[in-house]
Amino acid sequence: MAQVTDTHKHSNEDAGHHGVGHIVSPKILIANTIALLVLTVITVAVAKIDFMEYNIHELNMIVALGVAVVKASLVCLFFMHLYWDRPFNGFVLVGSIAFVALFMVLAMMDTSEYRSDIVPGDSRGVVERINAAEQRYAPGSTP
């Protein structure tokens, strides 16, 4: 099945060869599943430890997300055949994640800047308080 891993430009050159795609043996799939289940157990177990008490605040999240990334990579590489597939398909996936990351980073940069900017305390109460004030000065409106 070497033709799948080839990255030549014209896919129609390797014609006349039936049976396309890489066949992954069930053994690999089972091994991958076991790895994923073990990682799930690990991440649940780690979540029970409260790193806050050791003053390592972010560690819980870092471990949880780190394990999730490893699990996701395993699913992509072996269940989704990316390990054997055309690199461009993997590039599509990584590219889409990169754009989500771009969106996430810029949106978080902005919101974390302006949230504390608007009103000390809680910016999200502003509309409530404006409405309350308006109702106070507008008799006849329903509360």
Place this chain on the structure above:
Amino acid sequence: MSTIHSHSSAETNYLTHSRGFLSWALTLDHKRIGVMYLVSVLLSFFFGGLFALVVRTQLIFPGMDLLTRDQYNQVFTLHGAIMVFLVIIPSVPAALGNFILPIMLGAKDVAFPRLNLMSYYLWLFGAAFFLLALFMGGIDTGWTFYTPYSTDADKGSQFAGVIPALTGVFILGFSSIFTGMNFIVTIHRMRPPGMTWFRMPLFLWATYATAVIQVLATPVLAITLGLLAMERAFGIGIFNPALGGDPVLYQHFFWFYSHPAVYIMILPAMGIISELISVHSHKHIFGYKFIAFSSIAIAIFGFLVWGHHMFTSGQSELITVIFSAITFSVSIPSAIKVFNWLATLYKGSISLNTPMLYALSFMIIFSIGGLTGLHLGTLATDIHLHDTYFVVAHFHYVMMGSALLAMIGGLHHWWPKITGKMYNETLGRIGAIGVFIGFNLTFFPQFIMGSHGMPRRYHDYSGVGWLPEMTQLYAPYHFWSSVGSYVMALAFFLTAGYLIHSIFRGRPAPANPWGGRSLEWQCSSPPPHNNFDEAPTVGDCYDYSVLEWDEAQQGYRWRPDVPRPGAGGANPYKH
């Protein structure tokens, strides 16, 4: 005499291949789907244009009483939403692209013909939801659906059209995504032998870059609108500040799609212009790779600048500065294209055909539209210009004057190929010049009054500003702007008239009326059902030295003394 096709399938073309309503409604032929898209898009353009004329008529004099305030808000919202979502976004990729792209590439069809047909029906379905929105009371939120207005405004009674409109845009988004996916796969997997990436016509590069944006940005619009509809229907508290939500976050979500969407509109237009300029000046395109890569660069930069729509919306200073800086950088790839087109024109043998006139209009209008974008990208001037007619003029120069005029130019360029008929060239030139004059008369005064502070979205401008004289200041600009819109409308009606006339009475078109080298000019006009019965072999698609004018068929043909590329028989260029 006229083109004689040695191949049997060329005797029927895609129009005559099969007959009956169902042969169109259920067709999987990309050309027919493209034509259906074209008709639908042009119909929407007609309605969107009518709304624009109503808006301009309301504004022709201060104190006009044509529309109430609410009606005015609805009309400009519908104008914007129809023009953006139903016309400009699908116009070039879905209508012209569907028709041209596979032929230009040398493929028999797009990669997924069923998906292609489905995306057309999704478009119809989305358009139907817009009609529903109209009947359910209309929408007056502007095409941007900003919260909290869109989530709170008049929930029960009128303007209940927000959710149907959101649904419509959601569905149109999927239509756009499917088109994009189809084009990417087609370009990646269906190039015939010899069609390397750098032999592809630049229109394909531009459509490819557009498709990348469609695939990457449109899903975010879908989720945004989904969230907004949930917010309006159930009050989920994500975007609505009254429920603890963050309206600026909505704007981030919206513009993460909608800024790249601006490039969904302009990139394919630039692709068309690259073709028109080169073909109609009969000169090899200058700086092929620069134009090709600048399309990709624009696609990527386009994702990095969405915040420049939010400079005055409560966005933080930090991100504002970043977005402003990146916004300036978008002008680099755009300028690269313009300079390369200019260099292509230089010493070319320019035919001032209708398509070329549109292309030249595009270059002038796009330069003005692009450069005024820099004024708006500059933070200090944007504070003054934000939400004035300057912005209105800027985006009409880019979206209407550039994207739509390029589309009309492309329509003229490929009209002989699509219909197999030639339109009246004289009327075409008059129409093109009329559109150019009308357009500039409409929108250039808006730059001036905008810089004088005339706010956008005002239903009546008597009493605008802090001095009574302000109304008098704005009045002539508004007047001439409205007059310009009528000139433009007349020119468009003229254009529609001679194009429709040509379908019935036009001279049969030769295979290659303009002297183009790309593959669509190698098959007959209109093309046969299968485009190419054998995968064609490809040469340099901008090398015009191998073509000569053939008086007999009033078109260009391959020079007999030049051997064709590829082995004999592989080339479908037959006459």
Place this chain on the structure above:
Amino acid sequence: MTTSTHHAHDHPPHLAHHWETPQQQFDAGKLGMWLFLATEVLFFGGLFVGYSVWRGNDPELFQYGSRFLDTNMGALNTAILILSSMTMAMAVTFAQQSKQKALVICLVLTVLGGAGFMVIKYFEYTHKFHDGLFAGPAFYNGPPDPTKAHLWDPSLPVVTQEQLIAARMAAATTPPPPADATDAQPLTAQRSAIAPPQAGPSGLNLHANRASHDSHGKHDLLHPLQDPHRPVNAHVFFTIYYLMTGLHGIHVLVGMGVIGWLAVRAMKGHFNSEYFTPVDLVGLYWHVVDLVWIFLFPLFYLIH
């Protein structure tokens, strides 16, 4: 088939007319599916961005809200989805090897896995609805539904969103009280009044609050509406939770439907080593459903 002079009449079955070779068609289908998956990534990505923005700015919402989720159920669902992903991947392998019986079994098992996931999700959702934990501004639209009276501790007042905001505004504008006042007051002390002004964000008090509840399990948690230590906008956690898991659940249902259709086709013997593209592509979709859950699980259930 080395040149392009290849005509439609010797096309193998399943090869559409516009393709030259099965390999080309397969590659195109696969690329198309990957592009579709990219759109799925961005579709969910929007929600993940919403999640990150809220969690980055108001981590206390998530620390507070996740205590109402059952980690064991989440972990069980993770395991179920991983196993169903495995059966789906095996289905692809068996289809490529033309093993009809094993293919059908694997597809059916995959559908059952999806169904198991949805059943557990159903119990999680209904439990939350039963407890009055809704999306949206359910926590501050006034007094609760009287039919849910069993949920409430009649001896405790309802703490509205307005009261919480007022308390936080007051806390932000008054000088910090002595250090011992920041400890959580006994709940009885707040019975008759609006939550007293606290020093700093209410999230800081969570620690003391959770210590008294964690060991008893979620049933002993105060209902958010009666919890004076509830962060402002606690409802946003539930909104995001329902949106993300709900959208994921819809994808699971769609996947189950499509895989069920594949199973029917597989029973009719439609798939073999020559033609298995639908199984392969649907498999990719199902793995993405799994991928999303792999991230949702730690992001909602494993928060400290």
